[in-house]
Amino acid sequence: xxxxxxxxxxxxxxxxxxxxxxxxxxxxxxxxxxxxxxxxxxxxxxxxxxxxxxxxxxxxxxxxxxxxxxxxxxxxxxxxxxxxxxxxxxxxxxxxxxxxxxxxxxxxxxxxxxxxxxxxxxxxxxxxxxxxxxxxxxxxxxxxxxxxxxxxxxxxxxxxxxxxxxxxxxxxxxxxxxxxxxxxxxxxxxxxxxxxxxxxxxxxxxxxxxxxxxxxxxxxxxxxxxxxxxxxxxxxxxxxxxxxxxxxxxxxxxxxxxxxxxxxxxxxxxxxxxxxxxxxxxxxxxxxxxxxxxxxxxxxxxxxxxxxxxxxxxxxxxxxxxxxxxxxxxxxxxxxxxxxxxxxxxxxxxxxxxxxxxxxxxxxxxxxxxxxxxxxxxxxxxxxxxxxxxxxxxxxxxxxxxxxxxxxxxxxxxxxxxxxxxxxxxxxxxxxxxxxxxxxxxxxxxxxxxxxxxxxxxxxxxxxxxxxxxxxxxxxxxxxxxxxxxxxxxxxxxxxxxxxxxxxxxxxxxxxxxxxxxxxxxxxxxxxxxxxxxxxxxxxxxxxxxxxxxxxxxxxxxxxxxxxxxxxxxxxxxxxxxxxxxxxxxxxxxxxxxxxxxxxxxxxxxxxxxxxxxxxxxxxxxxxxxxxxxxxxxxxxxxxxxxxxxxxxxxxxxxxxxxxxxxxxxxxxxxxxxxxxxxxxxxxxxxxxxxxxxxxxxxxxxxxxxxxxxxxxxxxxxxxxxxxxxxxxxxxxxxxxxxxxxxxxxxxxxxxxxxxxxxxxxxxxxxxxxxxxx
Amino acid sequence: xxxxxxxxxxxxxxxxxxxxxxxxxxxxxxxxxxxxxxxxxxxxxxxxxxxxxxxxxxxxxxxxxxxxxxxxxxxxxxxxxxxxxxxxxxxxxxxxxxxxxxxxxxxxxxxxxxxxx
Numbered sequence: 001x002x003x004x005x006x007x008x009x010x011x012x013x014x015x016x017x018x019x020x021x022x023x024x025x026x027x028x029x030x031x032x033x034x035x036x037x038x039x040x041x042x043x044x045x046x047x048x049x050x051x052x053x054x055x056x057x058x059x060x061x062x063x064x065x066x067x068x069x070x071x072x073x074x075x076x077x078x079x080x081x082x083x084x085x086x087x088x089x090x091x092x093x094x095x096x097x098x099x100x101x102x103x104x105x106x107x108x109x110x111x112x113x114x115x116x117x118x119x120x121x122x123x124x125x126x127x128x129x130x131x132x133x134x135x136x137x138x139x140x141x142x143x144x145x146x147x148x149x150x151x152x153x154x155x156x157x158x159x160x161x162x163x164x165x166x167x168x169x170x171x172x173x174x175x176x177x178x179x180x181x182x183x184x185x186x187x188x189x190x191x192x193x194x195x196x197x198x199x200x201x202x203x204x205x206x207x208x209x210x211x212x213x214x215x216x217x218x219x220x221x222x223x224x225x226x227x228x229x230x231x232x233x234x235x236x237x238x239x240x241x242x243x244x245x246x247x248x249x250x251x252x253x254x255x256x257x258x259x260x261x262x263x264x265x266x267x268x269x270x271x272x273x274x275x276x277x278x279x280x281x282x283x284x285x286x287x288x289x290x291x292x293x294x295x296x297x298x299x300x301x302x303x304x305x306x307x308x309x310x311x312x313x314x315x316x317x318x319x320x321x322x323x324x325x326x327x328x329x330x331x332x333x334x335x336x337x338x339x340x341x342x343x344x345x346x347x348x349x350x351x352x353x354x355x356x357x358x359x360x361x362x363x364x365x366x367x368x369x370x371x372x373x374x375x376x377x378x379x380x381x382x383x384x385x386x387x388x389x390x391x392x393x394x395x396x397x398x399x400x401x402x403x404x405x406x407x408x409x410x411x412x413x414x415x416x417x418x419x420x421x422x423x424x425x426x427x428x429x430x431x432x433x434x435x436x437x438x439x440x441x442x443x444x445x446x447x448x449x450x451x452x453x454x455x456x457x458x459x460x461x462x463x464x465x466x467x468x469x470x471x472x473x474x475x476x477x478x479x480x481x482x483x484x485x486x487x488x489x490x491x492x493x494x495x496x497x498x499x500x501x502x503x504x505x506x507x508x509x510x511x512x513x514x515x516x517x518x519x520x521x522x523x524x525x526x527x528x529x530x531x532x533x534x535x536x537x538x539x540x541x542x543x544x545x546x547x548x549x550x551x552x553x554x555x556x557x558x559x560x561x562x563x564x565x566x567x568x569x570x571x572x573x574x575x576x577x578x579x580x581x582x583x584x585x586x587x588x589x590x591x592x593x594x595x596x597x598x599x600x601x602x603x604x605x606x607x608x609x610x611x612x613x614x615x616x617x618x619x620x621x622x623x624x625x626x627x628x629x630x631x632x633x634x635x636x637x638x639x640x641x642x643x644x645x646x647x648x649x650x651x652x653x654x655x656x657x658x659x660x661x662x663x664x665x666x667x668x669x670x671x672x673x674x675x676x677x678x679x680x681x682x683x684x685x686x687x688x689x690x691x692x693x694x695x696x697x698x699x700x701x702x703x704x705x706x707x708x709x710x711x712x713x714x715x716x717x718x719x720x721x722x723x724x725x726x727x728x729x730x731x732x733x734x735x736x737x738x739x740x741x742x743x744x745x746x747x748x749x750x751x752x753x754x755x756x757x758x759x760x761x762x763x764x765x766x767x768x769x770x771x772x773x774x
Numbered sequence: 775x776x777x778x779x780x781x782x783x784x785x786x787x788x789x790x791x792x793x794x795x796x797x798x799x800x801x802x803x804x805x806x807x808x809x810x811x812x813x814x815x816x817x818x819x820x821x822x823x824x825x826x827x828x829x830x831x832x833x834x835x836x837x838x839x840x841x842x843x844x845x846x847x848x849x850x851x852x853x854x855x856x857x858x859x860x861x862x863x864x865x866x867x868x869x870x871x872x873x874x875x876x877x878x879x880x881x882x883x884x885x886x887x888x889x890x891x
Contacts, residue, residue, distance in 0.1 A: 670831075671830075673827035677826065677827060685816055685819050691815075695808045696805065699804050730883055733887050734890055757873055757876070758873075761869035761870070761872065768867075
């Protein structure tokens with residue numbers, strides 16, 4: 001029961017866009033507050049899986065974001081907890097699927113092709129750089145446009161036609177390229193010469209003779225069939241039709257699937273679909289009549305294939321290829337599309353193909369249940385198959401769709417039903433009867449046989465008045481389509497009883513709402529509330545008293561109503577919140593907060609608490625979340641061991657916002673000695689220098705050995721000046737030069753100095769040697 | 775004078791004999807000795823300064839002390855090579871030794887200036 005509620009709530013959120021996710025989150029909190037942590041996981045998993053189911057059915061990815069946002073807003077869930085839910089989610093999905101399967105069967109709504117498919121086609125098939133990348137893609141795009149009634153642009157036509165003519169006239173194209181080119185030609189009607197077609201015909205006929213694999217047969221027979229449609233003058237008839245049929249049939253398997261070639265053992269349903277198409281083509285191209293027994297065995301093969309059909313719960317049938325075959329086609333969509341194509345082309349060649357009509361309707365439902373596919377190939381498969389189903393000779397499916405599943409009692413909506421073919425065209429004259437109405441969850445419903453009134457202008461069947469006893473809530477309506485012309489019964493597939501979910505909403509009356517502060521059992525102060533209007537209470541209570549809230553809820557028909565959420569929230573001024581569920585008995589809702597027992601839960605926080613009342617339900621049009629005012633609570637002081645209130649969530653924008661700017665703090669410079677001390681020591685260092693000079697004088701230093709004659713004197717002077725220059729260079733180096741310039745200059749001066757010094761010192765040496773010898 | 779010779783007298787006698795022996799050394803050696811004493815003094819003053827104000831920046835202190843010590847060492851080498859009584863360096867002309875002294879000093883002071891910072 002609860003699971004259905006979750007599903008339908010998620011469904012409603014998606015469909016009728018109730019942005020009131022606060023209700024949903026408060027619903028979650030109500031569910032969770034009542035449960036232990038183990039079940040908490042399970043409940044959230046259920047919700048997530050309900051959301052996941054909704055997503056997978058309707059492929060709306062925004063639901064995931066919505067649900068994620070809702071869950072994050074709900075305070076019980078933190079991100080870490082969600083990670084743990086992975087396992088629980090899997091369990092949850094299994095359980096929900098089982099629950100869904102057991103409780104509700106085939107309750108789903110299908111809609112025929114609509115405007116959204118047109119816009120998707122235009123978007124997905126827009127050619128890159130003005131032309132399609134291959135003829136196969138061009139054909140897919142053009143066929144989709146043709147079925148949906150979209151006009152082709154003339155410049156694309158020209159480009160594609162050029163490519164078609166090139167392929168048809170080139171000698172190197174194989175039967176596959178020719179097939180695709182002829183397909184496009186059939187749609188665009190490009191100008192091709194009769195000679196080209198004749199040449200191609202003979203090549204294709206040779207290809208048929210030499211064919212060994214299914215795809216060879218498929219492309220060549222398909223090409224010949226297309227040429228037959230495009231030009232009446234070329235002879236395409238096959239002489240050995242019987243033999244070809246037998247060789248194609250040789251590739252079939254006993255389980256109904258087909259193999260691709262004799263030496264390749266892998267088989268697939270997709271290949272079976274191609275085989276049927278090829279066989280019908282051979283029958284159409286036969287020069288002489290074919291053996292009836294052979295056609296009979298082929299029909300049996302088709303029926304055999306339908307034994308392997310698979311079913312979804314909502315009544316759609318499909319074929320699935322368990323193995324991925326060599327050509328890369330995989331998945332139920334391509335396999336089912338191939339089978340539908342093969343089936344309908346085969347049925348068009350011969351009467352009396354025995355396929356039950358509910359299977360055809362199921363195939364149509366499968367394609368419609370996809371919604372709007374996301375890529376071009378899927379869209380092509382969907383649209384192509386549906387166009388084949390639209391006019392097939394087995395039975396044409398009729399789709400019953402509901403434009404709006406939510407009815408409002410207040411606005412007195414009339415319930416509308418549409419019956420169309422799969423592509424949205426008008427159905428033959430028929431009448432729709434409402435057979436049964438089940439209220440949510442129950443298996444028995446009241447049996448009516450109410451016929452809906454048909455409005456020919458809008459082609460809608462309308463229910464004039466809702467059946468008796470349909471109050472607000474969720475229902476399942478069971479319809480039956482009755483065709484006016486009994487001849488049509490064989491032609492069209494109506495599908496027996498179609499069940500659709502309906503939500504009836506209305507305004508719920510809130511009466512007699514009052515809040516009271518009780519001392520023991522005696523009412524201390526009582527105030528009447530105006531719900532759902534504005535209220536501004538100012539109560540006060542201490543921990544010995546109780547707070548009592550009560551109100552009545554009635555449906556538009558006067559019956560008692562239990563909403564999904566009836567919650568009372570008390571929020572302290574520091575932000576700590578407490579939520580209580582308002583219980584009911586029949587119509588009467590009340591809750592009593594006994595503060596004596598709640599003192600510990602409130603973390604002993606005294607002060608002003610804001611009161612908020614939430615009453616909401618999916619079918620309640622006036623769900624409300626009203627602040628009622630505030631209550632001043634006086635609680636005793638917290639004892640030593642009391643639990644601390646949970647820390648309030650930090651505003652994520654503040655947490656990740658820009659941080660304070662850091663100014664770089666430079667290293668404090670080392671302490672330098674005061675200047676006076678430094679100068680004192682500088683003077684002190686000079687003292688030994690002076691002492692040195694004085695000492696030299698006392699020793700009697702003289703310049704007697706200084707050379708007197710000119711040249712040696714000059715050299716001597718240069719020697720001394722050179723040394724002085726080097727010392728000066730060192731001083732400059734310390735003051736401002738860098739090492740490299742110093743070294744350069746030093747090198748230059750050094751060379752000079754060497755030369756000069758050598759001269760001087762050798763002169764001095766010779767002078768002293770002369771003196772010694774003399 | 776019947777006094778026994780005291781240590782003080784001995785020290786004084788030693789000191790006098792050293793002084794008289796020292797005055798016999800040639801003048802150029804005395805110049806070099808004076809130079810060495812002067813360099814050592816400056817090194818000592820620098821060490822005292824460092825002890826007073828702390829060793830920041832250490833590289834400057836090291837370069838100062840090492841320049842004094844280095845130049846003192848080079849002067850001692852010069853003295854050894856120039857000393858006529860040293861038989862080992864008899865054939866080495868003193869100008870050659872002096873040229874070495876000058877060159878080594880210049881290289882030493884380049885390094886010192888670089889390290890001074």
